[in-house]
Amino acid sequence: MDFLVQGFIQALRLLLAGDKEVYSIAFLTLKVSGLATLVSLLLGVPMGLYLAVSRFRGREFLVGGVNAGMGLPPTVVGLWVALFFWRRGPLGFLGLMYTPTAMVIAQTIIATPLVAGLTMSAVQQLSPKLRLQIxxxxxxxxxxxWLIIKEVRLGILAAVMAGFGRVIAEVGASMAVGGNVRWYSRVLTTSIVLEVNKGNFSLALALSFVLLLITYxxxxxxxxxxxxxxxx
Amino acid sequence: MTSVLAVKNIVVKRGRRFRLQVDEFAVEPGEVVALIGPNGAGKSTLLTVLACLSLPDKGELFFLREKVSKGNALAVRRQLAVVFQEPLLLDSSVLENAALGLKLRGQKTGAKDRAYTWLQRFGVEHLATQNALTLSGGEAQRVSLARAFALEPKVLLLDEPFASIDVISRSTLIKEFKSVLSSTKTTAILVTHDFQEVLALASRVVILDQGRIRAQGTPRGIAAHEIWGGLAGAQIPPMPGS
Structure with a gap:
């Protein structure tokens, strides 16, 4: 219990003292995960709406892909994105490896199926006759x-919360494509892993409280x- | 007389199965046509085609002599109104629901006033500010009817609009609906299983079975037809003079 109390006190101290590194890490975390959630919303909502309403050959295959994608392991996403952005990879010429942009891309890939799947499920709960009525x-x-989006707005908000919660909590993809570079691509989850590896448990605990505070x-x-x- | 809505040689398929095959069917202005028949007869499919909600696989649909195609289906839909068995209201206030069709059709000014007048006509104006999803089945269907009449449609298409309402509220609503229909001289097409509704509202009855029109005529005339007895079974009401 002492560990928890000490960690909480240290978290408050870091925040109140205006620790520059902690604030930089927290802001980057918010920026990367916020942007990834926004992009996944722009991609996932239309995808979910279309899959819910349309009937076409291969739809079941795509729906299966979206549902499977909802449980994509971040480490696997990180590995694949890293392979693409690696210097000799197909997108290596973009020079995005170990940048926050690569982290946004990886997190977007993680969150988009979740947003699309939950949006699709919200639309499918509407009566099919409601679409005809509109x-x-x-x-x-x-x-x-627009009317369908308005009608499922609560479901879309739930999708946003789920998507944001998933990406802000992930560590595997950020570590693989961001590299946990100090003052540049270090986010709260990768910092926590680093501090744990260093045996600096009280700081790791303090950072975890900051992460929980932001997420909540x-x-x-x-x-x-x-x-x-x-x-x- | 110019038909308001007409179909010619239409075929609607679901997969390889025929759902509907109608050679000729037309609705004249002021008529109230009841489409009756057993489940799966193609009544709702025909109504969906007439409402321009799905175009037939073959054949032609005409609205005021103009052929309906993908290009003008929206413009035609904007001159019709449809009421389904479920009220299908959206998650907003009753007044917003009643005015929705008018707004979608580009009538921004006066939409709410007109919608309110129709809510009054159906006795639900006191619910105007309430969320539409909190209404009872009967209240919601009144709002749905007000929303449709507010559009002043050239043809009102109804798919079993009173089927999910309790018996007492239903007979009252049918009387009010009949009075509104005759005072507005609205042309209507009504899909129903209820013979009391047919007798109370229809000026013409069309019997569909297995996707084809089997018989049509006035309610009195059709009551004498053998197919009426077959369809009505125990429900058959006594027809004066038949």
Whole structure:
């Protein structure tokens, strides 16, 4: 128990003292995971909507891929992205290896199937006749999609929370493609692993409290938004 | 007289199976046509085609003599209204739901006023600010009907609109609906299994079975047809003079 208390006190001390490195790591964590969540939202929501509503040959294959992708191991994603961005890899010329951009790409790959799968599931819970009703009311294709998004907004918010929670907590992909470079690509999860490896448990614990604080704050804000919309 | 909606030689398939095969069917202005038949007869499929919600695999659909194609289906849909068995309201206020069709059709000003008038007409204006998903089945279907009439459609298409309402509320709503239909002179196509609805509302009855039109005529005339007895079974109501 002493460990936990000491870790919590040290976390508060680091935050209150304005420790530059901790703040830099926390901001990079937020930036990388926030951007990855945003991109996965832009890719995953249309993908989920289309898969839920459309019928075409090979749809089951794609849906299976999305569902399997929801459980993609971050380390495997990290390995594949690293192979592509490696100096001699097919995308090596971009020079993205060990950069925050590569971390955003890897995290986007992790979060997109989750956002797409949860969006698809939310749309499939709507009555299929509701789609016909919206069309019958005279909706253009754009109006149709907008109304469907509005109708499943709570499900989409849940998808955002799940996607953000998954990427901010992952360590394997960030380590593989970001390299945990100090002041450049070090995020909270990779720092925690580093401190544990160094035997610096109290600092690792303090960083874990910071990570939990960030994750909880963002998720809480999204939850408030979700519940307020539910009551509206 | 110019038909409002008409189909010619239409075929609708699901896979290799024929769901609907209608050589000719037209609806004249002011008519209330009831489509009846057993489950799987093709009634709802025909209604979906007439509502331009799905185009037939073969054949032609005409709206006011103009052929309906992918290119003008949206414009035609915007002159029709459809009410389904479920009220199918969206997660917003009753008034917003009632005004939704008008807004989608580009009528921004006065949409809510007109929608409110129709909510009054169906006796649900006191629910205007309430979330539509909190309504009872009967209330929700009244909102759904108000939403459809607010559009002042050239043809109102209804797919068993009273089927999920309890018996007492149903008879009251059918009376109100009939009064609104006759006062607005709205042309309507009604899919139903209920012979009381047919007798109360329809000016013409079309009997569908296995995707084909088997008989049609006035409710009185069709009641004398042998197919009526076959379809109605124990439900058959006594027809005065038949």
């Amino acid at each position: 069309l019958a009311l005279g909706a253009s294709p754009l109006q149709f999609w 704050s963002i998720t809480y804000l999204l939850t408030v938004l979700q519940q307020r919309r539910r009551q509206a």
